[in-house]
Amino acid sequence: MTYTARLRVWRGDAAGGALTDYEVDANEGEVVLDILHRLQATQTPDLAVRWNCKAGKCGSCSAEINGRPRLLCMTRMSVFEPGEVLTVTPMRTFPVIRDLVTDVSFNYAKAREIPSFTPPPDLGPGEYRMKQADVGRSQEFRKCIECFLCQDTCHVVRDHEENKPAFAGPRYLMRVAELEMHPLDVADRVAEVQDEHGLGLCNITKCCTDVCPEGIKITDNALIPMKERVADDRYDPLVWLGRTILRRGSRQARE
Amino acid sequence: MTAATRGVEAPGRAEVGARTLRTDRWWLPPAATTVGLLIFVVYATVRAFQQQYFFADERYLTPFYSPCVSLGCASEPGSAHFGMFLPDHPLLPYAAISLPFLLAFRLTCYYYRKAYYRSFWLAPAACAVPEPHATYTGETRFPLILQNVHRYVFYIAVIVSVINTYDAIVAFRHPTDGFVVGIGNLVLLVNVVLLWCYTLSCHSCRHVMGGRLAHFSKHPVRYRIWTWISALNTRHATFAWITLGTLVATDLYVLLVASGTITDLRLVG
Ligand code: SF4
Ligand code: SF4
Ligand code: FES
Ligand code: FES
Numbered sequence: 001m002t003y004t005a006r007l008r009v010w011r012g013d014a015a016g017g018a019l020t021d022y023e024v025d026a027n028e029g030e031v032v033l034d035i036l037h038r039l040q041a042t043q044t045p046d047l048a049v050r051w052n053c054k055a056g057k058c059g060s061c062s063a064e065i066n067g068r069p070r071l072l073c074m075t076r077m078s079v080f081e082p083g084e085v086l087t088v089t090p091m092r093t094f095p096v097i098r099d100l101v102t103d104v105s106f107n108y109a110k111a112r113e114i115p116s117f118t119p120p121p122d123l124g125p126g127e128y129r130m131k132q133a134d135v136g137r138s139q140e141f142r143k144c145i146e147c148f149l150c151q152d153t154c155h156v157v158r159d160h161e162e163n164k165p166a167f168a169g170p171r172y173l174m175r176v177a178e179l180e181m182h183p184l185d186v187a188d189r190v191a192e193v194q195d196e197h198g199l200g201l202c203n204i205t206k207c208c209t210d211v212c213p214e215g216i217k218i219t220d221n222a223l224i225p226m227k228e229r230v231a232d233d234r235y236d237p238l239v240w241l242g243r244t245i246l247r248r249g250s251r252q253a254r255e
Numbered sequence: 256m257t258a259a260t261r262g263v264e265a266p267g268r269a270e271v272g273a274r275t276l277r278t279d280r281w282w283l284p285p286a287a288t289t290v291g292l293l294i295f296v297v298y299a300t301v302r303a304f305q306q307q308y309f310f311a312d313e314r315y316l317t318p319f320y321s322p323c324v325s326l327g328c329a330s331e332p333g334s335a336h337f338g339m340f341l342p343d344h345p346l347l348p349y350a351a352i353s354l355p356f357l358l359a360f361r362l363t364c365y366y367y368r369k370a371y372y373r374s375f376w377l378a379p380a381a382c383a384v385p386e387p388h389a390t391y392t393g394e395t396r397f398p399l400i401l402q403n404v405h406r407y408v409f410y411i412a413v414i415v416s417v418i419n420t421y422d423a424i425v426a427f428r429h430p431t432d433g434f435v436v437g438i439g440n441l442v443l444l445v446n447v448v449l450l451w452c453y454t455l456s457c458h459s460c461r462h463v464m465g466g467r468l469a470h471f472s473k474h475p476v477r478y479r480i481w482t483w484i485s486a487l488n489t490r491h492a493t494f495a496w497i498t499l500g501t502l503v504a505t506d507l508y509v510l511l512v513a514s515g516t517i518t519d520l521r522l523v524g
Binding site for chain 2: 012018019064067087089090092093094096131155158163181202203206210211225228254
């Protein structure tokens, strides 16, 4: 079945832009990215849209459809009514470059701020041994495709440009959690996640979890467990007493 | 700067115009949450201060009056299992030693925090819908930094759950008829089972039981417990709502029986 899809696509750049109406043919089984490609091929050869895999695995095609952060290649046309106008805009948390393409370098900067994996100093390459039970939690976070939809939807930076320096965003708070839960990582990441990466700014309202195309339970499995670790180290006199008596540091105490 | 120019209308971002382009009924979940929570708060407040109809058939004690430790509990012989020592004052609920902690438990609960930050504080009301506040500091400062006491109120909530369980068990004994089973017993029992589901599925519980460990393989028992609690934890929000419902239903049942509006059907004895 072929029908005419009605689109409103944001066209413009950092200097300004507007939503522009288009009508494009759509076929059964197509996704929004297919329609944008047909629009590009037939009417607007200069439409800028970023994509790579068309399989929900590269994380390039993030945008907002009817106001909701989504992957263009994983959003089926069939979830909308045939006559419905689809509004497609770039992600609204990052600076726009042109049309649907944004400058996501905020995320790369945040990634670099996290100290890398730190194995015990006496362990050489090739000597890493881990049990599955110990790596299971971190593995969930490795499913991340770095689409930055969670970063885009998080109100801490979406609604407050001024928080960007202080806040790493859910994807990178989760990266800290991944390293913290890694059985061979010996760095103490708890003070850092609170003081350097702004975990305290997160109010666990779960929009990151809601938009994650990989279905990672970011809030429940990464952010809240990190908040609990911060509570261990900073706000729990009983934990402090226990560690003082046993003379154990924060990382040792979690062994 | 207004709230908007700090957010989606900040310089450099795409000038879309509309603050949100969401076309679905995004306002419905926060509105429903507000209504649901307000109904519970009003009901619970009225009942906590009513000081009447809290003990039925000489054995059913409503969770809103447990443990009944006010001198006023003497009006219902058998309702006080842990002594009566608080003064009987209209502004002091009979269970004044447990209710503030139960309130604090739910107020600092990670799920309820999400619920009221979204519905009452609109930060954010729904995902990708701009919040109305000009500045935002999250949970970094007083008073919200106090949310970190959650684990302590969790410990107290466990004690209260034990007391509620005790209430549900002793309710099978009628002072003159001996062992009896009535519909009220089933109501109390279901309530207490669900309260345990809510309490044990707590994120702090998950952390304390095993979540804080770096090596699960070195702690097989705690790992097993963590796995069970993690399974319950995925339904924590559901239990949060179900238990609000069962608390009201249980209390209402006791109220209706105690006031003589309905009679408790006896299944055994
Ligand atoms: S849960 Fe925290 S990190 Fe995730 S979107 Fe909400 S505030 Fe941002
Ligand atoms: S955590 Fe999910 S939403 Fe965030 S960048 Fe990774 S895949 Fe995308
Ligand atoms: S094009 Fe790769 S995720 Fe959409
Ligand atoms: S009771 Fe909800 S997280 Fe603890």
